[in-house]
Every structure is written in structure tokens, then in C-alpha cells.
Amino acid sequence: MADTSVSLAGVTFKNPVITASGTFASGREYAELTDLSRLGGITTKGVSMEPWPGNPPPRVAETYGGTLNSVGLQNPGVERFLAEDAPFLRGCGARVIVNICGHTVDEYAAVAEALADSGADMLELNISCPNVKRGGIAFGTDPERVREVTEAVRKKARQPLIVKLSPNVTDITEIARAAEDGGADALSLINTLLGMKIDIRRRRPVLANAVGGLSGPAIMPVAVRMVWAVAKAARVPVVGMGGIMTARDAIEFIMAGAAAIAVGTATFRDPNAAVSIAEGIERFMDENGINSLSEIRGIV
Numbered sequence: 001m002a003d004t005s006v007s008l009a010g011v012t013f014k015n016p017v018i019t020a021s022g023t024f025a026s027g028r029e030y031a032e033l034t035d036l037s038r039l040g041g042i043t044t045k046g047v048s049m050e051p052w053p054g055n056p057p058p059r060v061a062e063t064y065g066g067t068l069n070s071v072g073l074q075n076p077g078v079e080r081f082l083a084e085d086a087p088f089l090r091g092c093g094a095r096v097i098v099n100i101c102g103h104t105v106d107e108y109a110a111v112a113e114a115l116a117d118s119g120a121d122m123l124e125l126n127i128s129c130p131n132v133k134r135g136g137i138a139f140g141t142d143p144e145r146v147r148e149v150t151e152a153v154r155k156k157a158r159q160p161l162i163v164k165l166s167p168n169v170t171d172i173t174e175i176a177r178a179a180e181d182g183g184a185d186a187l188s189l190i191n192t193l194l195g196m197k198i199d200i201r202r203r204r205p206v207l208a209n210a211v212g213g214l215s216g217p218a219i220m221p222v223a224v225r226m227v228w229a230v231a232k233a234a235r236v237p238v239v240g241m242g243g244i245m246t247a248r249d250a251i252e253f254i255m256a257g258a259a260a261i262a263v264g265t266a267t268f269r270d271p272n273a274a275v276s277i278a279e280g281i282e283r284f285m286d287e288n289g290i291n292s293l294s295e296i297r298g299i300v
Contacts, residue, residue, distance in 0.1 A: 001282075008259055011095060016281065018042070018095075047101065051076050068197055078114045098115055098124070099164070100112060100126060106152075122186075146178040150184050161186070162184070165179070217249075217265075255296055
């Protein structure tokens with residue numbers, strides 16, 4: 001039988017399939033619909049130091065080949081996460097990655113410090129969300145700011161640190177190198193592309209925030225290209241994401257150089273999508289005589 005296990009910064013995952021932040025709040029909402037223990041890992045929704053209300057509705061809209069969202073990292077804050085979600089996640093049977101967010105460098109660092117004993121296996125530093133007024137993409141598009149916030153969080157984080165990169169930049173490899181220089185143990189990409197949808201009858205944007213993050217299969221070719229470029233330029237492992245709907249899609253990312261992949265929008269259509277993709281990867285390996293994913297990783 002094929003060995004689907006992968007390693008990210010010294011953390012071993014039973015398979016390369018991880019849920020994408022923002023699509024699994026804590027995993028609890030999916031527990032009755034799919035077997036969480038069959039996932040490689042679960043990445044939580046963004047966790048901030050204090051509760052964030054998010055953006056006003058409407059904040060989700062369907063579009064060609066995907067969805068637009070401007071949720072704005074709504075979450076109840078790290079204190080409630082530790083009290084309510086962390087205990088559940090520790091018993092889910094998959095690796096746990098906590099996505100962290102903040103308005104300032106100090107806020108990011110404080111959340112990382114607060115999560116030291118949370119039981120999380122890794123942290124994911126969200127410096128690429130396009131839907132918040134402060135923080136988020138403001139950090140993720142400036143190499144110096146990327147290095148600064150990564151360095152500050154790396155000093156406080158007890159777990160290995162993944163830095164999530166924004167595609168809304170001119171040269172994503174420059175951003176990746178800045179994150180590495182700041183101490184990133186791994187990189188994840190891509191976050192959503194900035195997009196807009198207009199209601200032509202009302203003559204105004206569909207989203208209350210006007211713009212939002214585009215996810216889903218429409219962005220996959222962009223994501224594959226960026227993962228391919230960063231995997232060649234980076235010294236640390238890469239988690240690829242962006243429009244993965246099937247095992248075939250996931251294998252494209254792995255062949256482009258991703259050590260693991262994350263599934264997001266697909267779970268809104270099918271709550272069992274991530275598990276199905278994990279099973280599909282294993283079938284592909286068995287059918288093609290592939291013993292380990294290292295045999296095809298970065299083969300392109």
C-alpha cells in the first residue's frame with residue numbers, strides 16, 4: 001500500500017490533505033458529516049487576541065467557478081478558542097494547525113504566545129487576508145513587513161510556523177523569501193484573489209464590503225503557477241491551495257512542488273470533499289506504482 005504520509009517542519013501528517021482556514025471553524029461543524037480522523041490536518045478559522053465582529057452582510061456571493069467572500073476574519077477571540085475549540089481539536093484524530101491574525105505585529109505575537117499550550121501542532125500566520133481594514137493584506141504585500149511580523153511571531157511561537165502568502169502581489173517569490181528570512185518553517189499559498197461582483201439592477205456591489213476574496217476552481221491555475229514558482233525558490237516546505245476540488249487537482253499541486261495541500265471551497269459543496277481527495281490520492285498512487293509522494297513531488 002502507498003505511503004501517503006508527509007512531513008512539514010518536523011511534523012508528520014498521515015496524508016497530505018489539510019482543511020483550509022476559513023472553511024473549518026473548529027471542525028466541530030463537520031464532525032457529524034465526515035470522519036475528521038481521516039484527514040491529514042485541520043486548519044482553524046483565524047484566531048485573534050480579542051473577538052472580531054467581521055464585516056457586515058452580505059459577505060458571501062457565488063460567481064463563475066467559485067465564490068467571493070468578505071467575512072473579515074470574524075472569530076470569538078483566543079480565550080474562547082482555548083476554552084471551547086482547542087479541547088475538541090485535540091481529540092479529532094488529525095493534526096491541528098491554528099491560523100492566527102491580528103491588526104498589529106504585537107497582536108499577532110500575543111496570539112502566538114497565548115497558543116503555546118493549546119495542543120496545536122503548528123501555527124499558520126495569516127498575513128494575506130484581503131478582507132480586513134488593518135493587518136492582513138497590508139502586511140502580506142510588503143516584503144519588509146512580512147519579514148518583520150514573521151520574525152516577531154517566530155520569537156513567541158512554540159510550534160513550527162507556517163506563513164500564508166497573498167497572491168495579490170507582483171512577485172510572490174520575493175514575499176516567500178522575506179517570510180523565510182523572518183523565520184518561517186513552512187509556507188502556504190495561495191490565499192484568495194481580490195475580486196468584485198456587481199448587482200446590475202441595484203447598481204452597486206453585491207458584497208457590503210464592495211470587494212472580497214475569490215476562491216474556488218477559477219483560481220487554481222494561478223495557484224498552481226505560484227506554488228510551482230515558490231517551491232523552486234523556497235528552502236522550506238510549501239502547502240499548496242487554491243481551487244482544489246478533486247484528487248487530480250491535489251496531485252497537480254504536489255507535482256508542482258507542494259509538500260501538502262489544503263482543501264477549502266470544495267467542502268461547502270461536499271463536506272466529505274477533503275476525505276474523498278485523500279482517498280483519491282492513495283488510489284492514484286496505488287494505480288501508478290507510486291510508493292511515496294516524494295517520488296512525484298516537484299517533478300514538473
